[in-house]
Amino acid sequence: MSATIDQLVNREYQYGFSTDIESETLPPGLSEDTVRFISAKKQEPEWLLEWRLKAFRRWLTMTEPHWPNVTYEPIDYQSVSYYSEPKSTKPIGSLDEIDPKLLEMYSKLGISLNEQKRLSGVAVDAVFDSVSVGTTFREELAKEGIIFCSFGEAVREHPDLVKQYLGSVVPYSDNYFAALNSAVFSDGSFCYIPKGVRCPLELSTYFRINQSNTGQFERTLIVADEGSYVSYLEGCTAPKRDTNQLHAAVVEIIALDNATVKYSTVQNWYAGDENGLGGIYNFVTKRGKAMTNAKISWTQVETGSAITWKYPSVILQGDNSVGEFYSVAVASKMQQADTGTKMIHIGRNTKSNIVSKGISAMKGQNSYRGKVHILPKAEGARNYTQCDSMLVGNECGAHTFPYIEVQNNSAILEHEASTSKIGEDQIFYLKQRGLDAEQAVSMIVSGFCKEVFKELPMEFALEAQQLLGITLEGSVG
Amino acid sequence: MLEIRDLHAAVDGTPILKGITLTVNAGEVHAVMGPNGSGKSTLAQVLAGHPAYEITSGEILYKGENLVEMEAEERAQQGVFLAFQYPVEIPGVSNAYFLRAAYNAKLKAAGKEEVDPMEFLDLVEEKLKLVDMDPAMLHRSVNAGFSGGEKKRNEILQMAVLDPTLAILDETDSGLDIDALRIVAGGVNALKRPDNAAIVVTHYQRLLNYIVPDQVHVLAGGRIVKSGGKELALELEARGYDWLLEAVA
Ligand SMILES: Nc1ncnc2c1ncn2[C@@H]1O[C@H](COP(=O)(O)OP(=O)(O)O)[C@@H](O)[C@H]1O
Ligand SMILES: [Mg+2]
Numbered sequence: 001m002s003a004t005i006d007q008l009v010n011r012e013y014q015y016g017f018s019t020d021i022e023s024e025t026l027p028p029g030l031s032e033d034t035v036r037f038i039s040a041k042k043q044e045p046e047w048l049l050e051w052r053l054k055a056f057r058r059w060l061t062m063t064e065p066h067w068p069n070v071t072y073e074p075i076d077y078q079s080v081s082y083y084s085e086p087k088s089t090k091p092i093g094s095l096d097e098i099d100p101k102l103l104e105m106y107s108k109l110g111i112s113l114n115e116q117k118r119l120s121g122v123a124v125d126a127v128f129d130s131v132s133v134g135t136t137f138r139e140e141l142a143k144e145g146i147i148f149c150s151f152g153e154a155v156r157e158h159p160d161l162v163k164q165y166l167g168s169v170v171p172y173s174d175n176y177f178a179a180l181n182s183a184v185f186s187d188g189s190f191c192y193i194p195k196g197v198r199c200p201l202e203l204s205t206y207f208r209i210n211q212s213n214t215g216q217f218e219r220t221l222i223v224a225d226e227g228s229y230v231s232y233l234e235g236c237t238a239p240k241r242d243t244n245q246l247h248a249a250v251v252e253i254i255a256l257d258n259a260t261v262k263y264s265t266v267q268n269w270y271a272g273d274e275n276g277l278g279g280i281y282n283f284v285t286k287r288g289k290a291m292t293n294a295k296i297s298w299t300q301v302e303t304g305s306a307i308t309w310k311y312p313s314v315i316l317q318g319d320n321s322v323g324e325f326y327s328v329a330v331a332s333k334m335q336q337a338d339t340g341t342k343m344i345h346i347g348r349n350t351k352s353n354i355v356s357k358g359i360s361a362m363k364g365q366n367s368y369r370g371k372v373h374i375l376p377k378a379e380g381a382r383n384y385t386q387c388d389s390m391l392v393g394n395e396c397g398a399h400t401f402p403y404i405e406v407q408n409n410s411a412i413l414e415h416e417a418s419t420s421k422i423g424e425d426q427i428f429y430l431k432q433r434g435l436d437a438e439q440a441v442s443m444i445v446s447g448f449c450k451e452v453f454k455e456l457p458m459e460f461a462l463e464a465q466q467l468l469g470i471t472l473e474g475s476v477g
Numbered sequence: 478m479l480e481i482r483d484l485h486a487a488v489d490g491t492p493i494l495k496g497i498t499l500t501v502n503a504g505e506v507h508a509v510m511g512p513n514g515s516g517k518s519t520l521a522q523v524l525a526g527h528p529a530y531e532i533t534s535g536e537i538l539y540k541g542e543n544l545v546e547m548e549a550e551e552r553a554q555q556g557v558f559l560a561f562q563y564p565v566e567i568p569g570v571s572n573a574y575f576l577r578a579a580y581n582a583k584l585k586a587a588g589k590e591e592v593d594p595m596e597f598l599d600l601v602e603e604k605l606k607l608v609d610m611d612p613a614m615l616h617r618s619v620n621a622g623f624s625g626g627e628k629k630r631n632e633i634l635q636m637a638v639l640d641p642t643l644a645i646l647d648e649t650d651s652g653l654d655i656d657a658l659r660i661v662a663g664g665v666n667a668l669k670r671p672d673n674a675a676i677v678v679t680h681y682q683r684l685l686n687y688i689v690p691d692q693v694h695v696l697a698g699g700r701i702v703k704s705g706g707k708e709l710a711l712e713l714e715a716r717g718y719d720w721l722l723e724a725v726a
Contacts, residue, residue, distance in 0.1 A: 426567060431526075
């Protein structure tokens with residue numbers, strides 16, 4: 001049985017191809033000049049350049065955090081290229097002007113930028129290396145007053161909105177990687193849902209790193225005005241390369257009174273090989289701020305990256321606001337994941353719900369790190385945390401680091417945790433009923449992740465389930 | 478249907494089965510009895526193809542084919558069914574989904590068309606009656622939080638759905654009250670046909686009041702120390718196993 005299992009787990013990374021496309025890439029190195037170059041390239045207003053420079057100067061005074069439960073060789077930030085764009089593509093979002101090679105690449109990834117093929121009602125903003133190469137369904141969305149475009153475009157066309165909200169949830173000084181991102185971010189997505197509008201499509205950003213040796217630093221800003229609703233999806237892949245590549249993104253969500261934002265991620269960056277060679281370093285800051293009666297819900301399925309450092313969080317600012325975090329994190333091969341959430345209860349009767357499913361296989365190390373902070377004025381706050389780990393094999397590890405800080409005695413917090421092991425007996429039971437090893441592992445793991453998968457939009461849930469199957473199949477020895 | 482010839486099997490290098498020879502014909506029910514630790518479950522697991530058990534010598538023919546060469550799932554698809562002594566829990570996977578996946582795996586292996594959830598529901602509702610099980614159980618996770626008796630009944634439900642050619646029941650009666658026992662036995666009897674067979678492993682003779690075996694075998698120390706008709710079970714009930722063990726020693 002072990003033989004089949006090893007074959008399965010070493011299955012090739014499906015998105016590991018690279019696209020041969022001419023790019024204009026900044027030579028490696030990071031200085032104020034780099035920041036100025038990027039800002040000029042994007043024809044940014046003075047205030048934004050100033051903001052970037054402040055971030056850069058702050059970053060210079062900061063040190064890389066080493067509290068996560070991950071180990072890696074020191075990153076040489078001077079050896080990274082901070083900007084790369086495909087030569088033939090105008091950074092203006094017209095789909096007609098997209099290089100056919102790029103379209104072909106996206107269709108190879110299963111992403112259709114062709115509006116005729118109205119892919120299951122999803123509008124896509126496609127980010128290739130440092131720039132957005134196209135956003136679909138813009139006109140249809142514009143009818144509702146919804147703005148969905150690349151970040152660069154938003155800066156040009158909706159500067160007031162950007163200026164008002166940029167850094168309002170994740171200030172440039174927030175942490176080392178957020179500061180770096182604020183200094184050198186190149187593009188990303190922007191989305192604004194007007195008052196009372198329920199966004200009729202799923203909005204989606206698809207990130208693709210293609211160029212070798214480049215970092216990707218995108219920024220997403222989502223503003224849901226009062227009483228609005230939006231569901232946002234994020235997907236990502238990268239070619240297989242022997243060197244580690246840096247990805248340091250920032251996502252900020254603002255949910256104004258009575259608004260609801262659902263943000264779902266299926267993260268499948270290249271994870272490196274079984275000896276730990278290559279793979280993406282994924283250092284991401286994601287945070288939302290929920291005002292009165294607003295709700296922000298993060299759902300993530302993290303299967304890729306060599307290192308994942310990510311804590312999608314919610315500041316429960318307004319009374320009765322709700323924060324949710326549903327997570328499946330897989331660490332297989334030599335992957336290391338340190339992920340979780342922060343729920344910061346400020347308003348009264350605020351509620352948060354955390355469901356974390358960690359799966360460790362082969363030599364993977366998986367850590368859940370979560371913080372629930374109830375501030376003094378958060379009368380009647382509630383949190384429920386459920387944190388389950390599943391081990392596949394004997395060489396992997398699962399760790400949990402829950403932090404709780406309660407400054408109001410009326411708070412009610414519940415915490416449940418479990419660790420289980422996919423056993424030979426479970427697999428045998430299913431095989432005895434006629435299922436093969438692949439189906440068996442896939443069924444057991446899907447069952448384990450069920451509470452998270454049900455939060456995902458339908459197509460995404462299926463994709464996630466398959467992805468998990470591919471990542472894990474056969475890692476039971 | 479099943480021919481076991483001088484079967485020796487070991488787990489972690491420890492020999493457990495030490496020469497089992499047994500023939501089961503279509504239409505027959507065989508009871509395997511014996512004290513704890515005598516190797517009954519080992520025999521059942523070996524027949525089902527558990528990878529932890531190593532067959533060190535001997536052979537097993539099933540419908541004339543070498544069973545030992547077949548993967549566990551292939552045996553299942555070919556009609557070998559094991560009702561486990563300790564059924565495993567699969568949290569988050571609904572019983573209905575699991576049952577249908579198993580049913581379809583068997584159909585697919587036979588080159589037949591798979592059934593959709595609606596068709597399957599019709600089929601399974603029939604079978605639920607057979608084991609007197611609440612349909613709500615279909616929507617609970619496989620065996621998760623089931624009582625001992627519910628787990629055993631669930632095994633019989635699976636058996637009824639999969640309609641095996643060779644069913645092996647490993648102490649399905651243990652831990653059942655008399656009503657449940659009757660239901661389980663009723664289910665087994667209802668599935669009995671001239672073209673299938675069952676091996677019923679049991680520790681107690683009381684199950685054999687409901688399932689009448691053609692032959693009874695007593696397993697001790699990894700060997701069959703005595704075989705006989707159904708009256709052997711009654712004798713064991715009256716006299717225990719000691720007289721047999723002494724005779725062998
Ligand atoms: N995985 C195992 N490792 C070591 N010994 C085992 C293992 N499984 C069973 N045995 C031993 O094999 C013998 C037979 O066990 P088993 O087949 O479960 O007996 P029964 O079902 O008749 O009670 C016992 O002595 C038991 O301790
Ligand atoms: Mg036993």
